Amino acid sequence: MICGKTIREFRKKRNMSLKELAEKANLSVSYLCEIERGKKQPSLEVIEKLAAALNISKDALFDEHSPKGSGTTSPGERISILRRERGLSLSELAQKAGISATYLCQIENGNVLPSLATLKAIARALNVSPQDFLSSSHVGYKIRKIRQERGITQAELAKKAGVSTGLIGQIESGKVEPSIKTLEKIASALSLSPCYFVSDDDDITSLLRPMNPELKQLLVDPKVKSFLEMVADCTPEEFMFIMKFVQLYKEHRNKG
Template sequence: MDHHVKTAKKNVIKFILGIKLKQLRKKSNLSLKELAEKSGLSASYLNEIEKGKKYPKLEKINAIADVLKVSADHLSSTKLGKSLHPLTEFVESELFNKFPAEMFGINDQDIYDLMSNSPEKFSSFLVAVLELARSYDITVDNILQSVLRSYQESYNNYFVDLENLSLQAREEFGLNENNFTSSQLKDVLIQKFDYVIDEESLSHHEETKSTRSYFKAKKGKNIFLLNKDLTEAQKKFTLGKELGICYLGVRRKQEGAIDFAQILGDFRASYFSGALSLPAHSFVKDLKEVFQNKSFKEESFLSLLIKYGVSSEVLMHRMTQILPEYFGLNQLYFLRCTNDFEQRPNAFKITRELHLAQMHAPHGQRLKEHYCRRWVTITLLKDLAKKMTENKNDVPLLGIQRSLINGQNVEYFCVSIARPSKIMPETNSCITIGILMDDYFKRQVSFWNDESVTKKLVGQTCERCNIMDCNERAEEPTIVLEQETQIKKSQFLSNLVKDM
């Protein structure tokens, strides 16, 4: 058992004792001062016990138990009553022990204090939260990923230390040209970090043919399996991320493990890889040229993929880092949406998202509702599925759209790129970046009013959309209809009482 786990268990024991002591003292109608006088202990010491900060020796537990007329075993046991059991469940949970509260200026003691001030109310609150989590199938990993997104948003998704380290690595390893290759990264890992890289094994086995990479330290060597069926851009990103893990000294994310340090390390290594391929000074210059055009030029945008040798996902995600810092465009979102066009052609799943400054629309949801079919993201995926069915075309499709959000009076300029997966042939993915079209955006981006760009009124999901004449609808507006029925019922009841 490691030191962190031992400390966590000790803290739980102290917390439970504090809760029980406070409950029993109040049940006996004793103030801290009165309990102190009767037990021979100081009021300040008893207060520290109730807050979960101290754990008394056995003779002091006996003295307290005698005053409260309970056994020492009952007082010191780690069992709480039924109404407070959720507190025990929470403080012993994987979520509580792995949640990085310190990132938000909160420590475990702050949470213990909050719970001990009103344990019954906090317990009821926990029951409600846990029920919601179960209803929406929210896991600890989902919550930790949300913490990571909050961390990114708090820094506007731009990290100066990683920018500087990526430039330093480019210089140190001779990766100064815009489009260095995956082979160059392989050489760096082999020569500088004792890697043995195998590009054959993963693609030869059915169980691993959709796995991008796998790492194992073995006998002083770093064994790295890389799927040979990845595109050059994907290999470049994957190897750049591996270099980031070594260069930054971050913790590697293990398959199936739930640990925020690993999740954060994985993010930092990914950021490093993107910055390595798309250095800010060069990429900013290129984006300025794109934004100065009076009309959106598809070829200018797609040419950046070739110039830097990156995938559409790396390019678009890098934009979420550069646009807030260098262009002041921080009202934006990033989405990755996937579609199994062979087995489930009408099912679309958001597998990655980032929202800066606020939660934008569209966004992911776990309600099993149908995303609005008017999104450019889904339009492109449907178009790509048709092309794949006809001729297996793997050329990326680019789409742009001005999306006016139904009922919100806000508009986003959306750019999407859809393409098939090399290692999962039945799956297509689409990457979208949407930027709020406020006055500042219009001053920064000259093509904002390009008349060739499609304008569409869009919603979040079909079930919640009140655009009744929508031809793209995949499901009836069930939630809207339920709400309308409830409003009519309330109005009828109000009028019924009024006439009495």
């Protein structure tokens, strides 16, 4: 989170008054005062304006003692900041993004990690780029999301993938981009194809859209999920065998 005290210290070091910094950052004096007193959290746009006005890196404005780490905020926290700055309620933003208010509340509280498709919908509703919500890389975000959804710790994933826990943490935070070999190890540990981490969610959405509602509902069945995880480990030959079996079954059913 942004530390208002840090902003005030930088301002005073540069012998700037509240009014001077506010004018330079194109903000109101009252709003800047509330930020410095810790009563309001600025959006990323405002942080960039303040950093430019103070001639420092925007990372320097984050509280290094924050429990979430230096310079990092979750997508939910960033969404909440932008939503409040635009004067939108949870219900209003949820309606604009096409999701439920309950789900949006869980995202903002950090209880769930939204898919990239959902982040894009929220970004459109707030008129910002989806990248404004991501403090980690595209690949790191997806790895963290699937790991947390499965209730696996970084240490457990690292052990299963044969890499260090520190490396998993650096990848998830976006500090390191994994090599193809490392990505293959992580994908294998999660029973997924490496392509999952580099493809856009829109590719998956395009496959799910034509499905009938009954089939979509069936996909959340635990038994079906277990089957899909087993399929993910198949060799190309094994997968082609399953495809041929399904095709033969459908042909037999149609004849009957």
